[in-house]
Amino acid sequence: MTDRYTGTAKTLHWLMAILLFGLLALGFYMHDLPLSPEKLKLYSWHKWAGVTAFLLVLVRLAWRVTHLPPALPASMPRIMQLAAHAGHFALYALMIAIPLSGWLMSSAKGFQTVWFGVLPIPDLLDKNKELGDLLAIVHKGLNLLFVAVLAGHIGAALKHHFIDRDDILTRMLPKH
Amino acid sequence: MKRFILTLALAAGLPLAANTAQAAAFNQVQTDKSAITFTYQQMGVKMDGKFRKFAAKLSFDPAKPTEASTTIDVDLTSVDTGAPEGDQEVAGKPWFNTKAFPTAQFVSTGVKAVGGNRYDVTGKLTIKGKTQDIVVPATFTPQGNSGVFDGSFTIRRGDFAIGEGAWAKFDIVANDIQIKFRITAASGK
Numbered sequence: 001m002t003d004r005y006t007g008t009a010k011t012l013h014w015l016m017a018i019l020l021f022g023l024l025a026l027g028f029y030m031h032d033l034p035l036s037p038e039k040l041k042l043y044s045w046h047k048w049a050g051v052t053a054f055l056l057v058l059v060r061l062a063w064r065v066t067h068l069p070p071a072l073p074a075s076m077p078r079i080m081q082l083a084a085h086a087g088h089f090a091l092y093a094l095m096i097a098i099p100l101s102g103w104l105m106s107s108a109k110g111f112q113t114v115w116f117g118v119l120p121i122p123d124l125l126d127k128n129k130e131l132g133d134l135l136a137i138v139h140k141g142l143n144l145l146f147v148a149v150l151a152g153h154i155g156a157a158l159k160h161h162f163i164d165r166d167d168i169l170t171r172m173l174p175k176h
Numbered sequence: 177m178k179r180f181i182l183t184l185a186l187a188a189g190l191p192l193a194a195n196t197a198q199a200a201a202f203n204q205v206q207t208d209k210s211a212i213t214f215t216y217q218q219m220g221v222k223m224d225g226k227f228r229k230f231a232a233k234l235s236f237d238p239a240k241p242t243e244a245s246t247t248i249d250v251d252l253t254s255v256d257t258g259a260p261e262g263d264q265e266v267a268g269k270p271w272f273n274t275k276a277f278p279t280a281q282f283v284s285t286g287v288k289a290v291g292g293n294r295y296d297v298t299g300k301l302t303i304k305g306k307t308q309d310i311v312v313p314a315t316f317t318p319q320g321n322s323g324v325f326d327g328s329f330t331i332r333r334g335d336f337a338i339g340e341g342a343w344a345k346f347d348i349v350a351n352d353i354q355i356k357f358r359i360t361a362a363s364g365k
Contacts, residue, residue, distance in 0.1 A: 035265045037348040044219040110223075110258040117220030127258070 003070045004171055012060045013172060016095070019053050027143060047106060047113045051121060054099035061092065073166050087152055094146045101139040108132035201237040202323040202361040209322075209360035212250060216333075217350040225262075229254035234361050236287075236323070238316065241295055244287040248359075250280040252303075270340040277304045282312075293317060297327075303336040322362040330354050 005013075023046060030042040072081050106113050107123035109132035114120045125131065160168035213226040229251035236244040252272045257263050267274045284299040290313075297312045314327035332351045333339050339349060 035261050037342050037345070040218060040348050044221075112221050114220045120221075 002068070005069060006063075006067050008063055009060075009067060009069065010172060010174060012056065012063065016053065016056055016060065019049060019056070020095070023049050023053060024143065024147065031140075043111075044117065047102070048116050050099045050102050051113060051115050053095070054103075057092070057095040057099075064092075070171060073164075073168070075164075075166070084156065087149060087156065090149045091146075091153060094142060094149060098139065098142050098146060101135055101142055105132060105135035105139050108135050201235050201364060203233075203235040203364045204322075204362040205232040205234050206322065206360045206362060207232070209324075210358055212248075212355065212357045214353055214355045216353045219348055223258065225255060225257040227251065227254050228256055232359055232361075234325075234359060236316065236325070236361070238318075238323075241287050241289045244284070244295075244297075246282070246284045246297070246299075246359075248282045248357075250282075252278055252280055270343055271338055273304060280304075282310075285309075301331065303331075304338060306336045308335055319360075322360055325359040325361070326357070328354055328356040 026042060026046050026049070030039060030046060033039045033042070072084055076084070103113060103121065104125055107125040108128050110127040112120060112123050157169045157172075160166050161170065207230070210230075210232065211226060212230055213224060215222060215224045217223070227250050230248060231251075232246065232248045234244075234246040236246075253267060253274045255263055255266055255272070257266060266272055269275075272280075280301070280303040282299055282301050284297050286298045288296045288298070290296050293316050295314050295316060297314055299310060299312065300307050301310045302308075308331070310329060310331070312327055312329045314325050317324045317326070330352050333349075333353050334344075334346070334351050338353075343349060
């Protein structure tokens, strides 16, 4: 089995890291702004970036199933390996569920998503205020969960690097 | 005496004549079967909304379309943009300023038959204290005892100062607003 990530896997990882941090920051910032042209603009950008992230995660998943990542160090206890796999599974699941919940919320609230203002994404739901409000709570809840899992992901990478002193963190860096 | 008889005959005949004229004209607007909606683009996204309350007066005789007339008053406070936040925003000063200008009004000045069941209605549209001459294409479809007027036209919100200040640019909310209407009227008894 290989002991390194492919360049593509690393590129996708860091591209999505930047995109998702931007999306999270924008989402938490914009949602309680008073209505203004600025707010409408930020919402559009958030949705365009969200659709982009959703497509990227599909590409990433396709790459992941065709290119196995390097194994975890044999020194890792079985339970920690299980936790690592569960954490990565949760990250992928949330990276799919979050844009989906945003897409459905937009449809239910009656604001269609038009990618970069050009490509209309079909509405999967009819306009429905109650459902829209519910999906807003779901979207927010999933994101709070995502932040928690991300904190675990980053915390674990730092623990591997500074405490376990293995190559878990460095093998995701460009020149490894 | 002759004159007296003539007056009598006229007095007796007039109500009859008036009745016949009314019977042919569609002039009883049925608000519950009528609607005024609008669509516009917001950063490339097609949005729609409607006005829940409006009053329409109308008189239309298919045999004499040029004599038709209509006055439509739209209660701007009844706007439904699809989101409460939006309804509140457009009622405010930069948009409709409903405190100072609660109503938008269309008054027809002429009707021209343009073939088939199509008509061009010219008139004056007043929103937010600004009046523009517009031409509204409409179709008329008889439905039993009533008739349905359908049509749509496009206004530029900039012409009426709808969306001032931060909203004045058209990069977020487009200038063109398409207004669609369906007015159902029964023929008078």
